[in-house]
Amino acid sequence: MNHKEIIQSIQKEMKEFFTQEHTGHDWYHIERVWKNARKIAANYPEANQLHIELAALLHDRYDHKIVDNVEKAKLEVRDLLGQHGLSKELIEKILYSIDAVGFRNGKNPLQPISIEDKIVQDADRLDAIGAIAIARTFVYSGAHQRPIYTGESQEILEKAEQLEDTAIGHFYEKLLTLSDTLHTPEAREIAKDRHKFMREYLNQFFAEWEGLK
Structure with missing residues (x-):
């Protein structure tokens, strides 16, 4: 073949x-x-x-x-x-x-070494950043009976330490950290707008949660 x-x-x-x-x-x-x-x-x-x-x-x-x-x-x-x-x-x-x-x-003992390793890791992580990543987070959370959010302050969430197992918590323990882990400039460029969109989504989410919007 x-x-x-x-x-x-x-x-x-x-x-x-x-x-x-x-x-x-x-x-x-x-x-x-x-x-x-x-x-x-x-x-x-x-x-x-x-x-x-x-x-x-x-x-x-x-x-x-x-x-x-x-x-x-x-x-x-x-x-x-x-x-x-x-x-x-x-x-x-x-x-x-x-x-x-x-x-x-939040970690992996194996680190990408070759350019092939880095490209594949970047490709996977890009799908965990942005609009589709938000949708996937809620699909996964629903499938595993994980609540949307349990009211922690944004200060606690930003520290990403001992978080409740929630969909919103997942943003802080993983999704918002991924842009800084990308290897290739091509992936980093794609990630910029996706990362920004997630931040904007969270701002809207918390405003609605508090009844401000």
């Missing part, structure tokens, strides 16, 4: 796999991350484009939020890539990119 056929095959498999996912980590999220990755990667002709696209398409395939057995699912991804004729070296690089994407409890 050539590179285009491999990508199309993996794309089809991921679209089918995520059919029943309804917490914001669905196929449409995968597709947006894939598009973000391709958009950023266009500025880096020296990067391995196959590596980037496959890591983007597979980045949630063995995420702990999606599967019960992460190690088993990771083995399935390794086998899947092997079935498509990829070298062991490339498979391990793709898996590292996927592992470096994560953002669990």
Whole structure:
């Protein structure tokens, strides 16, 4: 199989796999991350484009939020890539990119090293900044019976320490921090307006919560 056929095959498999996912980590999220990755990667002709696209398409395939057995699912991804004729070296690089994407409890012990790692991580984080990120936060919160907000002051929220597990709290523990973690100038530029929009949304939210607007 050539590179285009491999990508199309993996794309089809991921679209089918995520059919029943309804917490914001669905196929449409995968597709947006894939598009973000391709958009950023266009500025880096020296990067391995196959590596980037496959890591983007597979980045949630063995995420702990999606599967019960992460190690088993990771083995399935390794086998899947092997079935498509990829070298062991490339498979391990793709898996590292996927592992470096994560953002669990505000951190990840694995840091992106290669330009491919950085592009895939940036592509995923862009989908957690902006209007769609707001929608995804409330979808995920509803699916996990997490309240919208429990009335903490904005001062407490800004400190992002020991927050209640709420949709609004998630903005402060994660979404508002992501712009500063992006690696590529292309991603940082896209993030500017998205970050600003989230801040404007929160201003409106708190004004309505207090009955000021």
